[in-house]
Amino acid sequence: xxxxxxxxRRGPWAANSPFKYDQVEKGDHYRDGGTCSYCxxxxxxxxxxxxEAGGExxxxxxxxxxxxxGTDTAQAPGIKFYFQHLDEAGMxxxxxxxxxxxxxxxxxxxxxVRPYFCVPVKADAA
Ligand SMILES: [Zn+2]
Numbered sequence: 001x002x003x004x005x006x007x008x009r010r011g012p013w014a015a016n017s018p019f020k021y022d023q024v025e026k027g028d029h030y031r032d033g034g035t036c037s038y039c040x041x042x043x044x045x046x047x048x049x050x051x052e053a054g055g056e057x058x059x060x061x062x063x064x065x066x067x068x069x070g071t072d073t074a075q076a077p078g079i080k081f082y083f084q085h086l087d088e089a090g091m092x093x094x095x096x097x098x099x100x101x102x103x104x105x106x107x108x109x110x111x112x113v114r115p116y117f118c119v120p121v122k123a124d125a126a
Contacts, residue, residue: 007038008084042078058106063116
């Protein structure tokens, strides 16, 4: 069993969120298959390695969730990733990969619902 951590999907959430704040502070772990014992997400490390190996990230209508689609070059480490599993550095890396177009994004080819930690910026007028 991996080292215990706190799954980010336990909250806290915004006041109008449908999710319940679960204040358990620790005790989650990555199961043998590499998925979070609380939410079933793969780890940040597995998610980012999958993207860099050419795996396809499938957008969803949720700002906190993506599906993982295996490709010729990358076997999916699990079926889904919850963005709450990204730490600050992971979010930066994710944004960097999107901006550099180094992420294969599944249909329709972009995140039609933006990941909650991403904001659009206007390209510099040149
Ligand atoms: Zn989790």
